[in-house]
Amino acid sequence: MPTKTPPRAKGKTSRSPLTRTVNAFPAAWTWFVDELIPTYVKKKYSPRESWKDKPFTTDDARFFFKGVNELSELFTEERPRQLPDYFAHPKFRSSYLLYFLPLQAAKFLSIFRLHSEAVRAALRHGQKDGTLHLVDLGAGPGTASLAFLLWLLDERLEPGKELPSIELHWFDTNGAILQDGAALVEGLADQFPRLRGKVKGHTHVGPWWKAPAQFPQETSLIFFGNVLNEAVLPQKEGEASQAWSRILERAHGGGVLVLEPALRHSAQLMSQLRDELIEVQAIEPSAQSIWGPCLHAGRCPLATGRDWCHFSVPASIPGRWFASFSKGLGSERHWVKFSYLWLASKDAPAPRPAAHLRRVVSDPIQKDRNADVVLTCEPEHPGRVRVPADSHVHRGDLIPA
Template identity: 25%
Template sequence: MNVHVNSGETLRAALAGLLDGLPPRQAAAAVDRLIANYRGATPTDAPILRDRADVAAYAAYRMPATFGAVTAALDAFADTVPDWTPATHVDIGGGTGAATWAVSATWEGQRPVTVLDWAEPALALGREIAEGNPALRDARWQRTRIAAGLRVESADLVTVSYVLGELTEEVRTALVDAAASAAQAVVVVEPGTPDGYARVLAARERLVSAGFRIAAPCPHSGGCPIVPGSDWCHFSARVSRSSLHRQVKGGSLAYEDEKYAYVAATRFASDPAPARIVRKPQIRKGQVLLDLCEQDGQLARTTVTKRHGDLYKASRDANWGDAWPRTV
């Protein structure tokens, strides 16, 4: 956990100076416009981040949340492969590099890292920020068109975070297939919305079809038990808010909860959770209600009571997204 805290603090410190000289109203206006573009329903065939002002404003606003969500997803994945550490990492559509920071926070040490993105201003700023992270000082920031026909160099780990929503369905498919061809492990993270979950689910299906096994969050590699349109699988990461966050959102809280959906898949053996808590635990007098996705591919609600002893104590400390042992 200390690695996470230190990396997060280092990232926030690196981001703090990005907006020097940029009037707060201009930064807020840039963020508002960029958020509108990212939330739009029409995928783009050109980079959304156009210049350094765009990138600086959006990085200061969004990188901490992306880092928090990707770190949470990688934590859950790492728990299923405790003896594995990626020797190489490629981040597709990595922009300013939030996922590379998350990988370095999850697995200590240096490794060859390549960030692929089509927006040169984002890559340039990512390179600048990474100077503050020893694990990323030798990373390659490579301008690459994220399009059909994408080729990705072989790597132990390929991450794809917060990028599929910018692409057409054809390019999404090509990107996931390219990642599957190159990687031993693939982690895809998207916003925790119904649309984001649908993109993750589509990626999950292609990875399974390519011979991958699901390591997290699912305890199984079968079909998702959620009835399409009835619900969606997502989780939450608590993220400290910057002053720009508070200015743009008009909020006073020092934190916000970033909702995200993800899948981690491997070509090698992993030890998926016996079950995964897929909703916020409901704590009642003398009992805790847990909504679980289980190894048999089903959703189930279990009630843990005081008679379960230590398991009951553990349930009161359990969080949404945690692995969970089967009750007895």
């Protein structure tokens, strides 16, 4: 693959929000992670009755950290290909709520920030319809939906407009974690007048591929968060593709957001899914079918091989207990890392990307005194572009081709 230097005059590197530090969390975030979640977890999961109604303390953090640590080990790249049903165990439900829910919610919020127009498309659809139908597949405790509700609390509404009714349609193979999430939604909606009386939940226990038969014909936004990496697929040949076609038929407004860990296996599964959906025309082969991160609808250059599509957004996640668990894990986080794919709906296509821009999909892979070489996203194979050594181009930035 030839290496080329972009002419400096043609355009500037655009420091994508993918590489800008984000400290702006919703105003309700700290209450949510430091009050609502720990209070709920302590009440529901403390082993002793006498502890249940007392405030969450450092002793509780120590007690619950054991589960956080074990679950963190289970979630690493070396995880078993087929994960056990960890949510069957109260220890893992409580640790997910305390640590992984805030962590994953922070990732969803980062992506909402990157694609706030997609969030607005979901909201507009809900306003037009009278009800915003939010579907969450492999919802767990409804992490994505909770992040969305926190986002809506801060969303500036057009004059004279208010939030529509919100219906949550959650699907998961584990019913207990759905119930935990439903209790958190209730606590959140009760706390804030903007949401009070507006949010209704429907929980369904079953595999995600059976969900389309049970959710509304028109949805405002669909989430699929951290499910592909669990490597659970239907036995019946073609059932997953059929389910995806039906999911996409029902996707209006903000479309479908898929989030996965920044791990090679799950990121490549997601890229392969993207390519397949375009190939069978479940989504139109146009860049406007995708909010991000792709700027084209050609084949993903990172769907197989050594590299994979993922991003690291600098972020400092607020929360006293989150900080304490992170410290315990030895991973005080200044970044959130993820892979994602946000598919647009036909009624609200993404804007046409500028033809001269390319997404950088690696950190510098080669450096010399005058130039760095980075990989860029091109159909089929990554491009290799030389950028001036002092330009600090990072994964996620947009640079002129």
